[in-house]
Amino acid sequence: MSDGKWFLPVFYLLAEAVYESPYYWMCEDNEYKSRALHNRGKVGEEIVCDLLRPVFGKKNVFPSVKIKKTKERTITDIDVLCIIGNKALCVQVKSKKMTLAARRGEVDALVRDFKGAFQNAYEQGLTCCNYLKSKECTFLDENGNKLTIPEYINDVYILCVTTENYPAIPYCSFVLLDKKDTNPNPLFLSVFDLELLAHYLKKPYEFMYYIKQRTILMDYFWADEEIVFLGYHLLHKLWRDPKYHRKSLDTDFGSAIDRNYYPYKLGLQDKLSVETDGIANSWHNIEFEQLCTELISKNIPGAIDIIFALLDLDGVSRDNLLKYIKQTKQKTQEDRGVHSFTMPADRQFGISFVSINTMSKDDLESQTSVYAHIRKYISKADSWLGLGSYPFSPNIVDCFYYDANPWEYNEEDEQACADFRSRHNTKIRSINRDKRIGRNDPCPCGSGLKYKKCCGK
16 A cells, blocks of 8 residues: 555455464475474464364373373373363374365375375274274373373363365365265364364363264265354254254354454454354353362262263253252252152153252262152153252252163063052152243142242242
């Protein structure tokens, strides 16, 4: 421009040039080139660690993990390993540059670049995944100390991260990935995608749940960029709708993040509100986070499976669950009786809650497990979550029962259910998990009063 200023209609191109140029400068020095490439790879791993540690906690993130079959022989290594409960995340980081030929659209070059950046990372991650599940090897941390891998790990997710800004990574992976149908799906991200995930999915169970949904629904959802998947997830969650064989996601879901994240990066987050940006607080619910924290603190192997089941609930169902837990505890405080409710099975999963006027841990756990077991059997559900609480406890819940065994007919259970019904001389009361209760509807607590005259006061 005439006054010596520059006008940049696409500012991103300048930022990309600043990010990319040092690589080419260093590679012009033939003596330093190999060292530069090595350091580039190590820096990529460090960046990934820095992004994942605030999510999983420093003690649960392990960089440069070596897998050994014998003392002398290293089979392979995991660039970054994250563990939360019975779930593990195997992260392989690559810094393979996209060649100019591939950027021009030359198919052969694109295939070669994809292999170097993603296919090789996936195959290495798959090997590591199998060894983590087999429990047959020794795992060493970056200092050579033996890592204790939990015996009860039942799921290992493969995450492949590139430090390069490859275009349309989800689409390329769908078209170019060479994978057996029986092998698990990986998730391919750029380091910039990973930064977005770590920003919005700040809890380890939220982050791992997203990875799980992305990988198991890889062939169901369709979008060109990861930001679109994330935007949709924050607004609606990545769930399969049985009405559709496949769902294509509009790029507008990515725009929702653009409107939120980049003002945050510029220090303008105070300009945002829930009204102007629907994703700002979409994943934040203090009571729900407290419930998940209480679950994790119990140190039970299936804690993350339970949280995943709770995360499958929609917003209304979650709100109903937390509301009726509080109301049921209040009733026990008032009359010192036993009160309970059940969210009936949906997608073959149900939840029951029991509040008992006792301070005996054994009594609470016993009644919670019995009630949950009976409700599961009556509902013919394949999995069930039982929650129990002392009436005056500051916790949301004090004990957990989880049964993920498929339903089967059992004569003893049939008799137990019949005995239970006869003792209570009534139907076991249930609440609608995904429907808001009207003020004139019967109160779900079973009092016989209208909701506005009872728990809805």
